[in-house]
Amino acid sequence: MDVQRVILIAALALVSYLMVLQWNEDYGPSHQPEQQVTSSSAYSTDPASAVSELPQASDAAASADIPQTGTAAEGAAQASAASLIKVRTDVLELLIDPRGGDIIQAALPQHQGALNSTQPFVLLEQNANRTYVAQSGLIGPDGPDANVTGRPLYTSAQTEYTLENDTLTVDLGLTTDKGVEVTKRFTFFQGEYRVGMEYLIKNPTEAPFQGVLFGQIKRDGSSDPSQQNSMGMQSYLGAVFSTATNNYQKVDFGDMDDERFNVSSPDGWVAMVQHYFLSAWIPEPGTEYTYQSRKLNGNYIAGFLSPTFTVSPGQSETVSATFYAGPKDVDQLKLIAPDLDLTIDYGWLWWIASPLYMLLKWIHSLVGNWGLAIIGITIIVKAALFHLNAKAFRSMAKMRKFGPEMARLKELYGDDRQKMSQEMMKLYQKEKINPLGGCLPILVQMPIFIALYWVLMESVELRHAPFYGYIQDLSQMDPYFILPILMGITMFIQQMLNPTPPDPMQAKLMKMLPVIFTFFFLWFPAGLVLYWLVNNILSIAQQWVINKQIEAGNAAKD
Template structure:
């Protein structure tokens, strides 16, 4: 009969496993590479854009829109349109000469999908999505405040490629009034920060005045870099950094409800998503107006500089940096103060931050992120060794004196008061803490949650392989083997623990490995690996302590 039961349970387990695999194949979350649509200029429509589009550029105070980013020019003007292609070792982008905006930016060092060699697309302007970086000059004489719409720049070439350490790309606008404006993009090898300068050469007889603006415009489409639909999700929305608040998240819903308006010395504004970030970082040493708004279904966050003047015959330069790349703390710290805060570890950041540092440090020696997670599990376990040891000793004693507890229960029958007194005397005599078994879980949960955020926010783990079938630690195990092994180790732990005296509680405890296995099926493989190794270490420690306690005699 026992053999038949074992065979039936094994068969049921195999069938259940195959059903889950098939369900995941048919309905599970898949990273399906979307064919990249060609980014196009927003100014190629033959329809009068002023009649059909709202205003996407800021006013001089950065509060609301004042001018459209679509020109009021005729269709013939679109013939002057030019898209400039630029390639560096870490960036590939398209710049629209109408306005000089970055309308496409891809990251060749980061693939769109693990089984796809296409680079990850961060910025794009096409039928799939609108996510662009815009900048220009507004105010009294600013070209972008002109009733004719965005200025038309010219470029010496249609394409540029970084050769060496630095690449400079100039877009030039020659005004009828003798004012020549050069929009200069400066790229550095290995750097995701693009330096943008506006050189204003005032060849007119009048003083020239304007303000610099930079903004990020994005529609409400979902985050293409989000890899899981289970558990906590990475933040998607705008982020502001000012003197008063170094890191303030603003969701798209918040932007719908009210416009954000801030004035601060220095700071930055960003658009954050899972693993990647775009951010405008104005030049330090000035007071800037920061704002957000919603226009034409797009969410816009940006800054406006103080007004600057250029005297006749004078040339003046104003500048700001634009970062577009991975949320790598080292790179973000170099780009701007407090920008590394966009790697958001949640309320347990004080635990997650050292864990992230330790994880990267270990990886520097072992070269494998999965092995690094194993080592960090061992270190965390060593730090909590004494806490776990006390808990395991209490559980081992409860297991050892389980028959005595059963005898006391039978002796006192329904007299709960006498039974409780007898149990308390036994606990006191044998130094048993009935709540001791909760300590390992209580101690582990903050670390577990902090490590969850660490693994989820670490772009280094994106597409990072471990061994065998685990080729991406940031997503779930494709065959669910790690969660199943984790569930099996939980079951083994229960065998080492004392059986709860209450039959209902005992049944619930037996169900926990199944429940946890189900929840962990779609968790990132790196997180399941941590919990699996932690369970194995706990089993080892608990087994040794159980043997020690069983070898001791009763207290006198």
């Protein structure tokens, strides 16, 4: 290759690299933080405006999926001017609407809204950008939320609460028209994203109080704000139900468009899942609940209903549920409810991905850097497959060594394919060559590669996790494409160590693979490309040593 050709190829590579950088700047994923907008009450102008989104009060077990439709004209005159209630813990910043006692905003101060942003990630919100709230209440014959004139207005001793000890209790109170005292209590815990919610009903009247507890998550069809990868596989966005008949059933927005989900089950939970984060209602175990979904007024609603309960005259009763709003933290999810950790969705290769995640987390506890943890898990996987790879590399090294002999046979018997195949098989048997042996390392590693992809995609710990230098987020692509280019170079070096395929068309295709793989890896998460790069480097070292052994005639016997 002359000097002019080298210069032209180098110039073409540089121009191509600059074009890809510019394309990513113009059309790639945006990392600009979304301007945070404070949530507001949905009932500030009409308390009755959202009653239709509550489940049916009567015959909950049979027709709970039918929305309430009645409203009252006089409800508009009862608009609430009450201030939203602010609650701050070390991991949650919430806004509670006193009209209904719904959680209409949940920010997570431990998670940035965007890389290097000072704003926390906002999971729940109710504003012009997005509707995503957690609603709960009491319906049924005497439930205060069954009033068609609007959601009940609760009072609170304070409008701002801050967690200063291990727990924090926030009480919202009201007295119904019939004289029943209702307290809606939220309990917050230090370091935890779960929120205890319970209704304390005291009935001093002479008539029994009957009610139905409901909890539901309402979300519009807007895109997932935590989904930052523009290419590749996307995380699931939608509802998930866990019941006795199916411990993990996805019901996405398209499913809700087509039909309503309605299942009765003893115990279970309902969640709204997105990339890295989720919200979930977990009712108190020991009772058969009705789990349902529906679409109404452009919003998707997933929730649960309790059976009707009765508070006798002069008695008190408590009904409760747990709400979770936070990251997909496997340790916390396992403690809150059975199978809730399945919302960390590793796909059909979960049986490989789960051990990989545990191993990755253990290595990180030792080295303190997720990039180094990925390198560590690459070395461990490579060591586990060492002997399998060694056999494959020996087979390829022998094919490389006996390449001239194979070329001679092809030239000698080129016109007689049957005879040539027979002679080739004799050579393979004599020298113990497996022509398909080179495929085994790739075939074995592909499930591991795909499983690790999902681990890196679903592990919230890697969100905004830096490596070194310019790589500040291993869950996102390399902004300068250096790792994918290095990965392509290592693939090219590997090909140089492998025997050239006898078929000219196959040989040309193999030469194109490094370019094709480099292009696809440009937009893969940097952590995944790092894994593949280190794996290639280790493979090159192993294959080079084995090639030298074969060439020297000192290859180990199979």
